[in-house]
Amino acid sequence: PTNEAEVEVFSVPSYACQRRTTLENRNTVLTDALSLLAENAELSAEEGRGVAFRRAAAVLKVLPEPVTDMTQLRGLPCLGEHSLRVIKDILENGASSEVESTKQSERFKALKVLTGIFGVGAKTADRWIREGIHDLQQLKDSRPTLNRAQRAGLEHYDDINQPVSKAEADAIGQVVEEAVAAVLPGAQVTLIGGFRRGKLSGHDVDFLITHPEEGREVGLMPKIVSWLESQGFLLYQKTTRNSYLESEDGPARPCSNMDRFERCFSVFKLSEDEKRRAGQTQSRHASAEDGGRKLWRAVRVDLVVSPISQFAFALLGWTGSKLFERELRRWAGHEKTMSLSSHALYDGTQRTYLRATSEEEIFAHLGLDYIPPSERNA
Numbered sequence: 138p139t140n141e142a143e144v145e146v147f148s149v150p151s152y153a154c155q156r157r158t159t160l161e162n163r164n165t166v167l168t169d170a171l172s173l174l175a176e177n178a179e180l181s182a183e184e185g186r187g188v189a190f191r192r193a194a195a196v197l198k199v200l201p202e203p204v205t206d207m208t209q210l211r212g213l214p215c216l217g218e219h220s221l222r223v224i225k226d227i228l229e230n231g232a233s234s235e236v237e238s239t240k241q242s243e244r245f246k247a248l249k250v251l252t253g254i255f256g257v258g259a260k261t262a263d264r265w266i267r268e269g270i271h272d273l274q275q276l277k278d279s280r281p282t283l284n285r286a287q288r289a290g291l292e293h294y295d296d297i298n299q300p301v302s303k304a305e306a307d308a309i310g311q312v313v314e315e316a317v318a319a320v321l322p323g324a325q326v327t328l329i330g331g332f333r334r335g336k337l338s339g340h341d342v343d344f345l346i347t348h349p350e351e352g353r354e355v356g357l358m359p360k361i362v363s364w365l366e367s368q369g370f371l372l373y374q375k376t377t378r379n380s381y382l383e384s385e386d387g388p389a390r391p392c393s394n395m396d397r398f399e400r401c402f403s404v405f406k407l408s409e410d411e412k413r414r415a416g417q418t419q420s421r422h423a424s425a426e427d428g429g430r431k432l433w434r435a436v437r438v439d440l441v442v443s444p445i446s447q448f449a450f451a452l453l454g455w456t457g458s459k460l461f462e463r464e465l466r467r468w469a470g471h472e473k474t475m476s477l478s479s480h481a482l483y484d485g486t487q488r489t490y491l492r493a494t495s496e497e498e499i500f501a502h503l504g505l506d507y508i509p510p511s512e513r514n515a
């Protein structure tokens with residue numbers, strides 16, 4: 138639709154879960170700027186501001202053309218005063234002064250470097266910064282007490298901060314398949330997270346594991362981890378029981394089979410061997426040139442085990458994007474009086490749990506058009 142001035146005017150529904158967001162983005166200059174401000178807010182314990190910037194960026198991601206004029210943004214949802222100011226600055230001056238000064242700020246740079254250590258969150262990084270620690274050298278010199286995750290994070294810092302390719306994700310997928318087949322034949326492995334949404338690289342690789350027979354998945358995670366450990370694939374792992382009682386609000390918790398839901402944060406050792414076996418690199422023999430060259434890399438891998446009865450909810454909940462998930466839960470609560478988690482969907486009006494064996498059914502329960510994973514890149 139066009140208005141009198143022949144300026145393209147776009148119409149966009151307000152919840153990200155009502156929209157189809159592919160990886161094609163005609164407004165990366167604007168969305169990168171808003172995402173950086175979102176990241177800065179999140180790293181500064183300003184979650185509300187972070188979400189506001191994420192929502193604004195997500196709206197721009199679905200526009201079919203690059204924005205060239207502020208009038209094109211009239212009537213669009215989620216664009217607050219602050220985000221509009223940033224966009225205007227970029228359209229008029231080629232850059233946003235706030236984004237540029239944030240990028241340059243010592244605090245932001247330090248927060249990025251320190252939270253780049255696996256196991257270090259914004260709170261820890263903030264404490265270190267207040268103690269005068271701004272980079273890895275200063276951190277190492279000050280010999281702080283680090284937990285096991287942080288020690289592994291520091292040791293494999295460069296590898297973990299290097300993006301994971303789809304080919305590497307697939308090679309790890311083959312190893313996980315092998316582990317699962319060895320400890321519980323018939324169990325199924327599904328690639329989730331960003332790679333399921335079609336991304337070509339990621340910060341980690343995420344897998345969801347289940348078994349078609351309810352209950353067979355009980356105790357599975359420790360067996361998978363033991364197998365991987367015995368084969369030398371794990372540089373670090375921490376398995377936690379489902380943290381869903383503590384971490385998620387609302388009544389979306391079916392009380393049976395709660396402790397069957399487990400996750401494992403790990404750092405994987407991916408060697409050239411696995412990549413070769415996955416058919417991705419030319420077959421070659423170790424040579425003198427390999428002397429001193431590292432023939433493996435560390436990769437962050439997340440594993441989740443779910444009972445088949447909760448599989449659709451886990452699949453939907455772990456495919457992301459994070460904003461898409463947040464918007465699904467907001468839609469459920471605010472528009473439907475329902476409570477959605479990665480375990481269940483509770484209908485507050487009927488006071489009952491709504492069953493689903495596929496993502497399509499969950500969208501239908503929520504009164505939403507089905508959005509496939511490749512269009513959940515909000």
Ligand code: GTP
Pocket residue numbers: 329330331332336338339340341342343454455456457458459462479
């Ligand atoms: P990259 O890894 O950066 O490529 O992006 P990603 O979308 O895969 O992000 P990430 O691996 O961080 O998370 C994948 C999905 O899992 C996202 O939708 C998150 O919302 C979800 N997720 C991450 N941590 C948790 C958690 O502790 N509980 C639940 N229920 N979901 C989580």
Ligand code: MN
Pocket residue numbers: 330331332339340341342343
């Ligand atoms: Mn991921």
Ligand code: MN
Pocket residue numbers: 330341342343439
């Ligand atoms: Mn992850």
